[in-house]
Amino acid sequence: MAEVTLMEDGFPAEKLFNQGYSYTYDDVIFLPHYIDFPADSVNLSTKLTRNISLSLPCVSSPMDTVTESSMAIAMASIGAISILHSNNSPSDQLALLRSAKSRRIPFISDFEVKSPSDSIDSESDFGSSRIILVTESGNRRSRVLGYVLKSDWANLKNKDCRVCDFMSKLDFSVPSSHNLDQIVGFLSGKGYELVPTVSESDGEVIDLVTIEDVERIRGFPKMGLPSVGPKGEFIVGASIGTRESDKERLEYLVKGGADVVVLDSSQGNSIYQLDMIKYIKRRYPELDVVGGNVVTMNQAQNLIRAGVDGLRVGMGSGSICTTQEVCAVGRGQATAVYKVASIASESGVPVIADGGISNSGHIVKALVLGASTVMMGSFLAGSTEAPGVYEYRDGRQVKKYRGMGSLEAMTKGSDARYLGDTAKLKIAQGVEGVVADKGSVLKFLPYTMQAVKQGFQDLGASSLQSAHDLLRSGTLRLEVRSGAAQVEGGVHGLLSYEKKPF
Ligand SMILES: NC(=O)C1=CN([C@@H]2O[C@H](COP(=O)(O)OP(=O)(O)OC[C@H]3O[C@@H](n4cnc5c(N)ncnc54)[C@H](O)[C@@H]3O)[C@@H](O)[C@H]2O)C=CC1
Numbered sequence: 001m002a003e004v005t006l007m008e009d010g011f012p013a014e015k016l017f018n019q020g021y022s023y024t025y026d027d028v029i030f031l032p033h034y035i036d037f038p039a040d041s042v043n044l045s046t047k048l049t050r051n052i053s054l055s056l057p058c059v060s061s062p063m064d065t066v067t068e069s070s071m072a073i074a075m076a077s078i079g080a081i082s083i084l085h086s087n088n089s090p091s092d093q094l095a096l097l098r099s100a101k102s103r104r105i106p107f108i109s110d111f112e113v114k115s116p117s118d119s120i121d122s123e124s125d126f127g128s129s130r131i132i133l134v135t136e137s138g139n140r141r142s143r144v145l146g147y148v149l150k151s152d153w154a155n156l157k158n159k160d161c162r163v164c165d166f167m168s169k170l171d172f173s174v175p176s177s178h179n180l181d182q183i184v185g186f187l188s189g190k191g192y193e194l195v196p197t198v199s200e201s202d203g204e205v206i207d208l209v210t211i212e213d214v215e216r217i218r219g220f221p222k223m224g225l226p227s228v229g230p231k232g233e234f235i236v237g238a239s240i241g242t243r244e245s246d247k248e249r250l251e252y253l254v255k256g257g258a259d260v261v262v263l264d265s266s267q268g269n270s271i272y273q274l275d276m277i278k279y280i281k282r283r284y285p286e287l288d289v290v291g292g293n294v295v296t297m298n299q300a301q302n303l304i305r306a307g308v309d310g311l312r313v314g315m316g317s318g319s320i321c322t323t324q325e326v327c328a329v330g331r332g333q334a335t336a337v338y339k340v341a342s343i344a345s346e347s348g349v350p351v352i353a354d355g356g357i358s359n360s361g362h363i364v365k366a367l368v369l370g371a372s373t374v375m376m377g378s379f380l381a382g383s384t385e386a387p388g389v390y391e392y393r394d395g396r397q398v399k400k401y402r403g404m405g406s407l408e409a410m411t412k413g414s415d416a417r418y419l420g421d422t423a424k425l426k427i428a429q430g431v432e433g434v435v436a437d438k439g440s441v442l443k444f445l446p447y448t449m450q451a452v453k454q455g456f457q458d459l460g461a462s463s464l465q466s467a468h469d470l471l472r473s474g475t476l477r478l479e480v481r482s483g484a485a486q487v488e489g490g491v492h493g494l495l496s497y498e499k500k501p502f
């Protein structure tokens, strides 16, 4: 039978994104292709930068309501990465980095410490933990002697005594270089209920791991390989600005072993950033540098020429961003990612699609349109690993989330960048708000990424590389969704419903 030539159906990306419109993720939809492999076999491993490989294409944003040590540990433990924020002093940022780098298990245990001669006056002495650790001098850099369980203390008839009179003895620990499996092996081998992990270099108690913690973590879905560097430490990035003072911050971060630095700016194509990239590449040639943010090919080209190892893409697309309204500058995120990735791929520079991710479909779109990773703020800000405590609003548990260009964040620390040498008036480019509790990233990210794998399968893409090949060869077809098509693509026509993603 003679071969039939198919008629054109849908648009190749090159045609769709060159029509004078700025499209965002929701505007476009991919047409399905051909499936010849199971969803589970989709390989999402990728590169953050030229030299940093990840098994999961996710990055947490350098924002002070998203990324501190807990997030960095959790993300690295599932094969992703975090960028520590810089809305703090260089020494505080270094402390966050050291805290993350000192751990091998995917959580930070928060416990109080007392000395044997102390007393426990009230339940609040336990803080948020159910255990108080007892060390020789009552701080973490001293020999561990015992522990007190809140339940044991509550059952005491006479509470007017010293800790040493009723503590349980603890004369063992494990090195903080132990991973979860090694700790499990130790606890189950000895039949212990808990164990402190202690730094080999200075004897500091890092965490106190209980059987319950271990069971909770083991109940989460299994992911790929964790993001671990050559020294066995979690891979962690950090952001800096482009001021002269950021050179000192950079020195701290390099000392702390940061694996990558991200130059944090809404408009990366500036003389300040180009100078900073060249400075870093001269002074620390081994350190990977991510430039940005950019949304055009021209911006990207300048940063690539200056020597960046990765590009961060997005201007005004973030959930808390008001840049497009305030400054009239930016680009629809789907167009921005496609355009920048098109030019960056020619130089082998990976692209981070930053902002505007609110569901797994957005992640599929970002990655298939050329990004190597997605950076998220609001998607992660409601997690237990995000900084801050949960509050109650209208009966819902929520956490604070704010833009780094919001008045509140600027007042906290980033003033220098806004009230620079000449500027007198502070203009916000972001808002402060709250997001709903989502539980642990260790649980919801694995589910999200399983959904992403299903999207890749529908497109016939078994890996990021194969998705990018389909994109560039024009095999991948997409279309713009009309307003009605977008409504149709969502849930519609129901009187009420509940949306449970997993
Ligand atoms: N992705 C996005 O769409 C946006 C992100 N943001 C976030 O808000 C925060 C602040 O962003 P930006 O305001 O763009 O920060 P920025 O530090 O790049 O710029 C702030 C101001 O400082 C100036 N500046 C920077 N380096 C300088 C130097 N060496 N000498 C003199 N002036 C210098 C800049 O030109 C600008 O006027 C960041 O965390 C950023 O990620 C803010 C707006 C939009």
Ligand SMILES: O=c1[nH]c(=O)c2[nH+]cn([C@@H]3O[C@H](COP(=O)(O)O)[C@@H](O)[C@H]3O)c2[nH]1
Pocket (backbone or CB within 6 Å): 061, 062, 063, 293, 314, 316, 317, 318, 319, 320, 321, 322, 323, 324, 354, 355, 356, 357, 375, 376, 377, 378, 379, 402, 403, 404, 405, 406, 429, 430, 431
């Ligand atoms: O216009 C802005 N004003 C701000 O105050 C601001 N703070 C963060 N960002 C950017 O938004 C990204 C996170 O976006 P999502 O919450 O949508 O993930 C982040 O990763 C940033 O790129 C800002 N943009």
Ligand SMILES: [K+]
Pocket (backbone or CB within 6 Å): 316, 317, 318, 319, 320, 321, 322
């Ligand atoms: K926005």
